[in-house]
Amino acid sequence: MQDNYISEEMVQKTVAFHGHMCPGLAIGIRAAEVALRDIGPHAHDEEVVAVVETDMCGVDAIQSLTGCTFGKGNLIHLDYGKNAFTFYRRSDGKGIRLVTRLEAFAEPDPEWEALRERLGDADLTPEERKRFWELHAARSRQILDIPLNELFDLKEPEGNIPSHARVMDSVTCEGCSEQVMETRTRRFEGKTLCIPCFHQLEQR
Numbered sequence: 001m002q003d004n005y006i007s008e009e010m011v012q013k014t015v016a017f018h019g020h021m022c023p024g025l026a027i028g029i030r031a032a033e034v035a036l037r038d039i040g041p042h043a044h045d046e047e048v049v050a051v052v053e054t055d056m057c058g059v060d061a062i063q064s065l066t067g068c069t070f071g072k073g074n075l076i077h078l079d080y081g082k083n084a085f086t087f088y089r090r091s092d093g094k095g096i097r098l099v100t101r102l103e104a105f106a107e108p109d110p111e112w113e114a115l116r117e118r119l120g121d122a123d124l125t126p127e128e129r130k131r132f133w134e135l136h137a138a139r140s141r142q143i144l145d146i147p148l149n150e151l152f153d154l155k156e157p158e159g160n161i162p163s164h165a166r167v168m169d170s171v172t173c174e175g176c177s178e179q180v181m182e183t184r185t186r187r188f189e190g191k192t193l194c195i196p197c198f199h200q201l202e203q204r
């Protein structure tokens with residue numbers, strides 16, 4: 001990485017949080033780098049909101065590095081299956097959307113690809129497995145060194161900043177008696193139900 005937004009120590013913490021180094025995590029680390037550079041970190045007096053269009057490895061890097069997390073409600077997942085990450089700063093409304101560029105990635109190492117194909121095979125030896133993870137980490141490390149403007153297309157976000165997460169009233173599900181946020185209930189045969197109870201009744 002070319003600048004000081006993310007230290008090697010922060011990379012190591014992110015790898016520990018995620019459980020391994022992989023290309024998806026590396027892409028997330030670089031997206032977080034752009035977010036920290038152009039939007040700044042989430043803080044008490046500066047709310048940053050991330051909208052991720054994937055639920056793969058990279059999202060763990062966003063959570064670990066930018067202060068946008070599911071638990072705080074400032075990380076929103078759209079299930080589009082795209083390597084696209086949008087960051088907004090509430091104070092002035094600034095937003096950026098990053099999309100990975102296919103051209104940025106080097107040709108994959110044939111040895112890495114061949115081992116990856118065989119990962120699930122029972123006859124893969126411990127040495128081969130170790131070799132795969134070495135090559136996998138090397139490929140991920142390469143992504144950390146790609147210039148940011150080659151790795152991502154920087155675009156204008158399409159939508160507005162998502163509205164604040166609100167605290168919703170809870171009601172009692174008439175199926176399982178558990179408390180459920182009112183906005184997540186379903187009405188069925190005159191009853192107010194949580195989503196799993198609704199699905200159970202609906203499938204009878």
Ligand SMILES: [Zn+2]
Nearest residue numbers: 022024025057
């Ligand atoms: Zn991963």
Ligand SMILES: [Zn+2]
Nearest residue numbers: 173176194197
């Ligand atoms: Zn229920």
